[in-house]
Amino acid sequence: MSIMKRIADEFGLDHVTIMAAPTPHDLAIAPLVLESTLPQQFAREFDKHQFLRHCPILPKFANTVLPQTWHLGENGPSSSFFCPDKMHELMTRFGLLMGTIFPMNSVDTGRYFLRYDGQRPPLHQVELNELGMISLHAFDVYDRMRRAETAVPNILSARELEVLRWTAQGKTSIEIGQILSLSDHTVNAYMTNAIKKLDCVNRTQLVAKAIRLKLIN
Known part of the structure; x- marks a missing residue:
C-alpha cells in the first residue's frame, strides 16, 4: 500500500483505496475495502447514511470499463458528481473534492476498483493515462501478493503452526520439545x-511474518 500512496503523492492526490467492486445489493463501503488511506471516520459516516447507493459514479461502470473521474461543485453537487447535499458536505469536509476510479480485474476473475481522491484540479487526459498505466502494474503486484498470502495458511502443517505458536511465546526448542513430547532436533526441523x-x-x-499473515496471534 505504501507504493500506491507514493503514486498518489506523485500526482498530487491525497488518498488511495483498493476495494472490491460493489454490487447493486451492497449498502456499505467498509466491507468492500481491502486497503485505504482514507480516515476510518469517513467510512463510518458514509455507511451510516448508506451513501453508497447514492454514488453517481458506480452505475456508469455497468456499461464501460473505462476509468471514471469526478469533481465536486464549490456550492453544491456538480454535473459530474450529482449527490445528496449531506454526501457533498461529508466529502468536502474530508477534502475529497475530486477523484478517479480505475476498474481492475484480478486473475481469479474478481473485479476491483482502484480509487484516488484529492483536492487538486481535475486530472488532465495525459495524467489520467499515465496514472492508469502505473496503477495497472501496481495492482498486478498487489494482487499477486494478496493471493499468495491468502494461500499461506494451507502451506504450514498443523505441527509447524503449533511449534510456531510456542516460539512466538518465547519458548526455546528444548522447552517446546518438552511441551509437545518431541526432541529438540524434531522441533528444529519443523522450524526450518x-x-x-x-x-x-x-x-x-x-514469527513477525506469521503474525502479519494472522497465522498466529
Missing part, C-alpha cells in the same frame, strides 16, 4: 521447514 515455506531467514522474521 516453516522458515523455508514462508521465505524467511530466521525465527524472528518467521
Whole structure:
C-alpha cells in the first residue's frame, strides 16, 4: 500500500483505496475495502447514511470499463458528481473534492476498483493515462501478493503452526520439545521447514511474518 500512496503523492492526490467492486445489493463501503488511506471516520459516516447507493459514479461502470473521474461543485453537487447535499458536505469536509476510479480485474476473475481522491484540479487526459498505466502494474503486484498470502495458511502443517505458536511465546526448542513430547532436533526441523515455506531467514522474521499473515496471534 505504501507504493500506491507514493503514486498518489506523485500526482498530487491525497488518498488511495483498493476495494472490491460493489454490487447493486451492497449498502456499505467498509466491507468492500481491502486497503485505504482514507480516515476510518469517513467510512463510518458514509455507511451510516448508506451513501453508497447514492454514488453517481458506480452505475456508469455497468456499461464501460473505462476509468471514471469526478469533481465536486464549490456550492453544491456538480454535473459530474450529482449527490445528496449531506454526501457533498461529508466529502468536502474530508477534502475529497475530486477523484478517479480505475476498474481492475484480478486473475481469479474478481473485479476491483482502484480509487484516488484529492483536492487538486481535475486530472488532465495525459495524467489520467499515465496514472492508469502505473496503477495497472501496481495492482498486478498487489494482487499477486494478496493471493499468495491468502494461500499461506494451507502451506504450514498443523505441527509447524503449533511449534510456531510456542516460539512466538518465547519458548526455546528444548522447552517446546518438552511441551509437545518431541526432541529438540524434531522441533528444529519443523522450524526450518516453516522458515523455508514462508521465505524467511530466521525465527524472528518467521514469527513477525506469521503474525502479519494472522497465522498466529
